[in-house]
Amino acid sequence: MNKLVSRAKMMKKQIFYILFLISTISFAQNPMVKAEIDTTNIRIGEQFQLKISVDETKNVIIPKIKLKGLEIVDSTKVDTLKNSLIRKYILTGFDSGAFYIPQQQIFVKNQAYLTDSLLVNVATIAVDTTKVKKFPIKAIKAEPYTFDDFKIYIYIALAILAIIGFWIYWFVIRKRKEEEEVPTYRTLPPYEEAIFKLNELDEKLLWQNNKVKEYYSELTEIVRGYIERELNVPALENTTDEVLEMINDFKKSDTIETSKETIAKLKDLLREADLVKFAKSKPLAIEIEDDRKDAEFIIGNLKPKQITAQEDELE
Incomplete structure (x- = not known):
């Protein structure tokens, strides 16, 4: 029994060696x-x-x-x-x-x-040192410049340019814009300025878009501004009664050229504007159009009296 077992083991070893030899030969011989x-x-x-x-x-x-x-x-x-x-x-x-x-x-x-x-x-390559030409030792070569070498100077230059740009904008361009934006009608005579503003008001279509209060505020401001510039009185700051009282005083002293009709239209216009602004009155469209015509009539018929040369001599 032992002999059979030992023979089987021997056969296994032989088979293993044969397979190993075959694999080695096939792996090496290629x-x-x-x-x-x-x-x-x-x-x-x-x-x-x-x-x-x-x-x-x-x-x-x-x-x-x-x-x-x-x-x-x-x-x-x-x-x-x-x-x-x-x-x-x-x-x-x-x-x-x-x-x-x-x-x-x-x-x-x-x-x-x-x-x-x-x-x-x-x-190796043989080198004949007797035939090699000798050169002097070269100086140390500097490294190439990079962005980091100059970035501090770039940042300083950008900061200076930003300050100069701000200065130019603030003191030159901005000032020039402000001068250009000044409305040209400020330099017009009082009558021409008032007519110009009335036409501008018409183009806004305020009362047509249910902005009646804003319309009357601008309309009376134009009339008051004309009176203030033409008669040299603070018409924009005074109340309706104070403005009417000044106009009547000028009329009595014969220092303005106007008519009772003009003063009456001015009184009606200012009163109507006060009712719209403070009493929330809502005039009809035809009434608003009449007030617009009255404003232009007042501007055209209320002016300081021209003193003739003869009257100046009498004074």
């Missing part, structure tokens, strides 16, 4: 993959070519090349030629000595294959 170099001797810095060929085009994986002492300068894409794949690498070495390109593992249809290892000798 006619499907091949690695070649165009030279085995180079000088430091020279380049040479490594070519890996695979006699198969489907399910081929060429991993990254592993090197020791040598460096990859460039590589090409995989080329397909008939029934094989080829990939080329440009290599070089910067240290003298003998270096191996180790076996590279290539996978073909999930089966691993190894290329041959290759030996490359890298030789």
Whole structure:
């Protein structure tokens, strides 16, 4: 019984060794993959070519090349030629000595294959120091300037420009705009200014849009402003009764040219405006249009009396 067991164990060991030997042989002997170099001797810095060929085009994986002492300068894409794949690498070495390109593992249809290892000798370049021209030691070269070297000056310049721009805007452009925005009618004579403002009021269409209170406020302000400029009295600040009292006093003293009709229209207009502004009165459209006509009539028929040369001599 023991002999049978020992024989079985021996057979298992033999089968294992046979399988291991077969796998080793198939892994090492790989006619499907091949690695070649165009030279085995180079000088430091020279380049040479490594070519890996695979006699198969489907399910081929060429991993990254592993090197020791040598460096990859460039590589090409995989080329397909008939029934094989080829990939080329440009290599070089910067240290003298003998270096191996180790076996590279290539996978073909999930089966691993190894290329041959290759030996490359890298030789130094002999330098004849007697023929080399000597040069003086160069001075230390300054590093190139970067943005960080100038950013503080750029920030200061931007701040100065911002201050100058603000100063120009505030004291030049803004002042010029304010001068340009001054209404031209302020320089007109009192009568022309009042007529201009009446036309502007008509264009606003205030009472037509149910803004009767705003309309009468502007209408009486135009009339009061005309009286203030033409007769040189504070008509805008005084009440309706005070304005009417001043006009009557001027009429009695014969210092203005007007009629009782003009004064009556002025009284009716100012009273109507007070009712609209303070008593919320709502005049009809025809009444509003009449008040507009009366305002223009008052402006045209209320003016200071012109003193003739003869009257001036009498005074």
